Amino acid sequence: xxxxxxxxxxxxxxxxxxxxxxxxxxxxxxxxxxxxxxxxxxxxxxxxxxxxxxxxxxxxxxxxxxxxxxxxxxxxxxxxxxxxxxxxxxxxxxxxxxxxxxxxxxxxxxxxxxxxxxxxxxxxxxxxxxxxxxxxxxxxxxxxxxxxxxxxxxxxxxxxxxxxxxxxxxxxxxxxxxxxxxxxxxxxxxxxxxxxxxxxxxxxxxxxxxxxxxxxxxxxxxxxxxxxxxxxxxxxxxxxxxxxxxxxxxx
Amino acid sequence: xxxxxxxxxxxxxxxxxxxxxxxxxxxxxxxxxxxxxxxxxxxxxxxxxxxxxxxxxxxxxxxxxxxxxxxxxxxxxxxxxxxxxxxxxxxxxxxxxxxxxxxxxxxxxxxxxxxxxxxxxxxxxxxxxxxxxxxxxxxxxxxxxxxxxxxxxxx
Numbered sequence: 001x002x003x004x005x006x007x008x009x010x011x012x013x014x015x016x017x018x019x020x021x022x023x024x025x026x027x028x029x030x031x032x033x034x035x036x037x038x039x040x041x042x043x044x045x046x047x048x049x050x051x052x053x054x055x056x057x058x059x060x061x062x063x064x065x066x067x068x069x070x071x072x073x074x075x076x077x078x079x080x081x082x083x084x085x086x087x088x089x090x091x092x093x094x095x096x097x098x099x100x101x102x103x104x105x106x107x108x109x110x111x112x113x114x115x116x117x118x119x120x121x122x123x124x125x126x127x128x129x130x131x132x133x134x135x136x137x138x139x140x141x142x143x144x145x146x147x148x149x150x151x152x153x154x155x156x157x158x159x160x161x162x163x164x165x166x167x168x169x170x171x172x173x174x175x176x177x178x179x180x181x182x183x184x185x186x187x188x189x190x191x192x193x194x195x196x197x198x199x200x201x202x203x204x205x206x207x208x209x210x211x212x213x214x215x216x217x218x219x220x221x222x223x224x225x226x227x228x229x230x231x232x233x234x235x236x237x238x239x240x241x242x243x244x245x246x247x248x249x250x251x
Numbered sequence: 252x253x254x255x256x257x258x259x260x261x262x263x264x265x266x267x268x269x270x271x272x273x274x275x276x277x278x279x280x281x282x283x284x285x286x287x288x289x290x291x292x293x294x295x296x297x298x299x300x301x302x303x304x305x306x307x308x309x310x311x312x313x314x315x316x317x318x319x320x321x322x323x324x325x326x327x328x329x330x331x332x333x334x335x336x337x338x339x340x341x342x343x344x345x346x347x348x349x350x351x352x353x354x355x356x357x358x359x360x361x362x363x364x365x366x367x368x369x370x371x372x373x374x375x376x377x378x379x380x381x382x383x384x385x386x387x388x389x390x391x392x393x394x395x396x397x398x399x400x401x402x403x404x405x406x
Contacts, residue, residue: 027272027330028328028330029328029330032328078271078272078273079272079273080272080273080274080275080328080330080331080334081273081274081275081276083328083330083331084274084275084278084327084328084331085275087327087328088326088327091326115273116273117270117273121270122270122271125266125267125268125270125271126267126271128263128264128267129263129264129267129268129271132260132261132263132264132267133264133339135256135260136257136260136261136264136290136339137344155271196344196347196348196351197344199347200343200344200347203343203347204264204338204343205268205271207338207341207343209268209334209335209337209338209341210272210330210334212337212341212372212375212376213330213333213334213337213379214330216376216379216380217330217379217383220379220380220383238346242346242347242350245347245350245351246350246351246353246354249350249351249354249355250354
């Protein structure tokens with residue numbers, strides 16, 4: 001009997017850590033991950049548990065008898081559909097609609113499925129966003145195709161370099177650098193007229209919006225470590241984009 | 252100023268960001284609406300008071316409130332709705348101008364642009380904070396009232 005209890009609690013631990021890891025990898029706020037894990041633990045009668053989440057690893061310490069566990073978070077991307085799905089699984093587990101095994105199986109499926117839109121749809125979305133911002137920021141309609149084109153190109157470049165090298169700053173630097181060069185060529189060749197708005201509109205898909213929002217919300221919830229590290233990541237991203245543009249403008 | 256056009260464009264932009272961040276399919280339209288409301292409030296404030304800092308604060312505040320309400324309705328995390336709405340308020344053009352002035356060795360003007368960009372990002376952050384606190388107070392009171400109605404509180 002004691003053996004069964006032990007394996008059940010091991011499963012519960014695996015379940016919490018899997019939920020935490022998927023949420024953290026998909027871009028949830030740190031305090032939400034901690035909150036979800038603690039709620040799930042309380043629903044499984046592990047009242048006295050503690051967890052500590054940072055952007056690069058999760059520690060979870062259940063009540064006295066079991067050992068503390070740790071998982072490393074290696075690659076962070078943005079996939080809000082996963083966050084929503086894990087959130088609903090944990091809600092169902094807490095409400096008693098799922099058993100532990102069901103919840104764990106569901107999370108394994110979520111972990112292995114690719115929910116992202118097809119890459120070409122994402123590129124099209126980036127291009128549309130660039131075009132919309134270009135007009136919103138006061139560009140003229142004649143230059144709209146260039147903003148559309150360059151926004152999509154920048155996004156393709158950043159995604160390709162990210163897949164190849166995993167160095168985010170470098171990818172963003174090259175992306176904005178290429179956008180700057182293309183925009184300059186278009187303006188000096190006489191096809192487009194407004195260089196500044198063209199560049200600002202085209203780099204919009206690269207802006208670290210999620211990081212900024214998460215950093216503010218984490219700092220607000222008192223998670224200074226993750227708040228500051230996400231803020232630093234956002235700042236570095238902004239710096240890389242700015243440096244890429246600055247290199248082009250300095251010629 | 253062409254209001255319907257701006258509304259449509261900001262709706263499309265926020266929806267497109269929803270696709271890039273892979274928000275759940277059935278929330279894409281709501282994401283677009285959040286972005287639209289944030290941008291329109293920002294523009295109205297900017298045109299009436301001519302102060303980008305206050306306008307960004309108001310925009311971020313509205314985005315955050317709407318995102319909270321939608322999060323309650325859909326029972327999903329609030330960031331799903333808020334990020335797409337925050338991005339239009341990020342001071343991209345100010346940061347760009349600051350960078351440009353630095354490249355031109357015009358440091359004094361660069362400082363002016365950079366500090367304005369800092370002020371705007373601070374205002375956006377404060378808008379998020381204020382909305383969060385107000386919503387927390389509101390929902391706490393609402394939860395208490397429901398508990399009282401159901402006779403759950405021990406008094």
